[in-house]
Amino acid sequence: MKSNPVLTLFFSILLLAALTSTAHAAPSSTVLITAVYFDPFLTGEASEAIQIQNVTAAPLPLANWKVGDGVGTVTFPNGASLNAGEKIWVSKSASAFQSEFGFLPGFEYGGNSVASVPDMTGSAPFLSNTGDQVFLKNDADVVIDAMVYGDAALGAPDWAGDAVQLYDFGNVSREGQILYRKMQESDAMPVADTDTRGDWAQDTSDNILGKKVAYPGWSLDQFFQTAKSSANATVRYCVAPDHLFTCMRDEIVAATESISIEIYSLDNAHIVDEITKSLEANVKISVLLDGGALEDQGKWACKEIEARGGECWIMASKPQANIHKRYDNQHGKWMIIDHARVAIGSENFGDDAMPADNKQDGTVGTRGGFMITDNPAMVSAAQAILDADFDPTRYPDIRRWGTNTDDFPSFGFVPNYKDGGKSSSIPFPQPFQATAAFPIELVQCPDNCLRTTDALLGMVAQTGAGDTLLVEQLYEYTYWGTGTSNPSYDPNLRLEAYIAAAKRGARVRILLDSFYDVFSDPRSNYSTCAYVNQFKNKYDIECRLSNPMGKGIHIKMVLLQKGATGFVHLGSMNGSETSNKLNRELATQVESMDAYQYWKNVFDYDWSITNFAPHKQFLPFLFRRANP
Template sequence: MNIARPLRLLLVMALGVTAVRLWGGALSAASPAVVLIDSVLYDGYALNDADEAVRLINVGDSAVELGGWRLSDGASSAALPPVILAPGAMVWLTGNAEAFREQFGHNADVTLGSWPGFSNAGDEVLLLDADGKPVDALVYLGGNTGLAGWQGDAVEPYRVSGLFAAEGQVLYRQRDQVTGRIVSDTDSAADWAQETSSAIDGRKVRYPGWETERFFFPAVITATATLTIAVAPDNAFVTLRREVDNTDTSIRLSSLMLENVAFGEALAAAARRGVEVTILLEGSPPGGITDQERFVCDHIEKAGGACWFMIADSDHRIHDRYRFMHAKYMVIDDRVAAIGSENFSPDSLPDDDKSDGTWGRRGVFLLTDAPGVAAHLAAVFADDLDTAHSDIHRWSAADSVYGAPPPGFVPVTTTGGDGYAVRFPAPLTIPGVHAFEIVQSPENALRDVDGLLGLIGHAGQGDRLLIQQLSERPYWGTTSSNPMADPNPRLEAAITAARRGATVRLMLDSYFDDPSSPVGNAATCAYVNGIGRAERLSLRCELGNPTGLGIHNKMVLARIDGRGYVHVGSINGTELSNKGNREMALQVQSDEAYAYLAGMFLGDVERVAYLPLAMANFRGAANHVLISEIVYDTTGPDEAEFVELYNPTGLPVDMNGYGLSDAVYQTDFEDMRLFPPGVVIPPYGTLVVTISAAAFRAEFGASPDLEIVDSDPAVPDMIDDPAWGDPEALFQLANSGDEVLLWRIGLLDVVTYGNGYHSAVVGCPLLAPPARSLQRDPYWDDTDNCPRDFRGWPFPSPGRVP
């Protein structure tokens, strides 16, 4: 028997096995004890599943002696040695110590002399006491659900094609989010983390080598410290390099990739002056390791640093613990921590002269000298880089994959550009007492009592959420699923906050996005904006690329009860990122940090960059097409009057199914006109509808987009809806007053003036000369109050918003 972690497992062994003293005093026999099967690896990675393992836990109040107990699959069994299991203690059992250690990275607590073996197709895992009575049971997949001590369906591994496999998956019990203890045992699949009824506490995975219990709770740290905000591509390179240049003793860096030659040179220079430089990178990033990264690691290694990779190698049965080593952080001198959204790449961290602008990815790093933050990151780094795990591999010049680039390779050293005018030439540093929370995947990113979901869960009436994200899927699971079957808990939490009255705005990347994908950002915006429109919520989603090479940020900003919060890191809105990758994010309460980054966010919103950072009752832009200008009384013929529509969203809007009317009710003797097929309003674009294109052109010297009567074959005609109003009537706006209504299934927008009336809005008075046009100002805002939303203006501007 091996005893790897005696402080966790308090064992007393007999029969010639090493004895371990029970810490904490004498055994208690006063309270009943309960031992449960806590975890099961039935389909291992090792040859012939030699690494199969079962973990037991004592959830009772007194110690339990396991001597004479048996572990069984219903057909065969293995005897347990006389182990005394203390309250709260856990013990890993296996039949092959070497195979277990190879996959888990540590010794099993007890190696049994024989092993029952568990079928990959399904089986029963039984724990029997010394009298042969059942103590606990687990039935999985095709096992016998009629077994005494089991209720209902069998447990199934949580599987998503291409993401989470059954092979290597450890079935384990759910923990209570508040206490960390196992939830009440019901002898059913509902007790297990893989169950699917809950998108938060269920649908989880676990694989060998994960420290799920150790990092179950987000680290919470309050400290007097500085908080520095570095913005990419503006100043992040200079800020991070300055920290490297000022390092005295050690640098630990974790990232998906390290391809920035200038940053690599700074790390190599630190190594040459005696700094211990240790790098941990993903061994199989998308597209594979580049020669550029090999060059950077070669440079660092030759200077005395070390590049390590977390790898997978099927030929040698090496399985990496996480799908991707995706966290992006540094620990400097065990004192300063930097956590961000960006890989250490030339596109995210351009080192060009910023005086004429730059070009790169939008992202953020948070840096702090709070000791607890650095200590926590150092602990995670040490755990991930523990060479007891077979997936840790050191760079070697001769290695064809994890080694030097080919001879003569010339790296790319030109970065940046001049297409984006730098808005943040220097970082912001905020001293003070800060409350930090460290959220990490795969252990604790999906908790709704704290962390990100807990924060969003507190947002309500009058609060605001600003979300800037590389990827936020409309739903999880397979691409053929849907938000009802496989909700994205992050997105649904934001939508629920909007339903509670919060203003919620999402800006998602358009540069990397596939607009045809059902789980892409365009699909997310369509889903979110549809809900916002249907429920009339202050909820809006748009696509963006403010700095040229995409939004790579993973940032959530919250203003709740007047206080500002910032969440920044590597965690994006995919299921893999939250459940299967190594990810890291820092969450902090700081009004100054919130204000600074909210300014960045609003400045990144195309065409609304001038919006004030703080405004009473600020709602943000509408999330649907608006009536933006009305000219009802022209200087020439009335046939030149027009209505302009504006799309304030970041997505094109297909006008199929939309209608424009001057009739409030279907029985009114007025008109409804439908938009012909193929009419689309581009993002932030306009459509101008007039009665006669010929009259409009004569009046304004330009062509409209659509007309009511056919005066110009080059201008598409609106289509009469014969089921609405008077088929003989034309859409005409009365000079004395009228209503202009935009429909799609239901009423979408309405503006009234003069003696026009609609119960849903406040109307405008008739225009007084010299005003000739009702213009929405600002053009993106809608309060259903015409005097507030519109201005009377003497200069009509069809096709151009103010």
């Protein structure tokens, strides 16, 4: 709620006086305040909410417990309880909360908006947008936990030091952010309570568990752990632009029941034609696209799909209607075929990555790749993410194509079927395919991609003396934070992990795109290579720029050879803070020496024709980021 700062200070003083006259405990080991939603997107801010969690191994009664702030206090009703480890939200309005979060809170305290949600009694808290105190008291009026955020400068029982602040690295909406506690990677439980801002995920002094954001509609609890499987399965890798079109076309043609696609953009007219043929063969097809990437070719694609009975959906904001897109970009790129196979990769369904031209005279396009597998656990995990994202009954940022007038292509638009071109050769004409009990891990942002015990950083952390680490990326920022920051204060966790591997004695090579790079930007690929190459004389590490197939490097790939074991990380994650903390992204990590060797051959080819010069300095910086 946007409150008067003078009144906020007055009520905070009253609260402090009241709390200091009651009993209070040391850092809590029973129930914690684990999240605070104080500045909602909704007009009127009726979705304000506080989350608490039982961090013990036994159920706890909540009857007559209280939550409050500097303005009001509300009491849990008789019969209220928390199971072991359980989290619950309490909100001013259950219906308003559901409209943003997609589910009902456990309790509401601002009126009976939903009959099935129990009401709390008392004077409703009004969480200030500029700063406030939040407290939890038990039935004996003992303060069990408290937290302070924003400009609330007064101390509170069970709180020490500075208040929690929203995290903002220059590309973040402060409105709508959820303050939440850091969680242990092992079990997703809150880190030990110290009654300081260091307990909270917005802590700017902690580069690993801190500097985080969260918004309504994210599924951090559901997807906190990565999905893993070692079941016997077939893995197929396809390379762009060499033969990726054929791989994806064949998967679409082979579908007999259904195809579900979640992708940033769909602009390849030849792929659209194959989709429409499958629709005419009674295959059920649905597509979810990012509204920010929807241009005439994509609008035409949706029109063709819808005209043949398919479904095309858009993830988009509509601020005037209090609708805000959950992710900065829905940037993941995956397709589920017949609920039996999943294709996950680095490329949008566009002409540059999937040219349909005759490859006998070569082709021109972007370097990229996809992994296709029938591993049941990976198919199921990818389906769960798609189901969470693609649910218009729960999330208003999902709308059907055709519901806005600007969904349609321009009058007289003619789709582009031209792609590819001539080059000296197609270096990788055949995909890789093998069947075995491959260990596979599914990694996604923003939920779990920065974990350090597994996911990408965990894989890289295994690297030691004598190992080889190969990185090929569209871009890897020199540092995170704002553009005026530096690697010391806001390190790019991925890049620093690669450098740390070299310091441990590994051979590290980093290959970044030159086609879209902007030499003058302080975080350009050129700048990143200059930063990395300062370590060349001391460690076995080198960074280069390249454009191997004519339209740039678009792949997001990390390869590791550790002894006789190989690993392939391939997906949609770029090397920016936005990609890792604000976007929906998806990648796989496969343990296979044969797969590693296949992609190492691709890397070695691209490395062999590199240079260290930017392609075109006049290309605007946003153009590089607009080709995700």
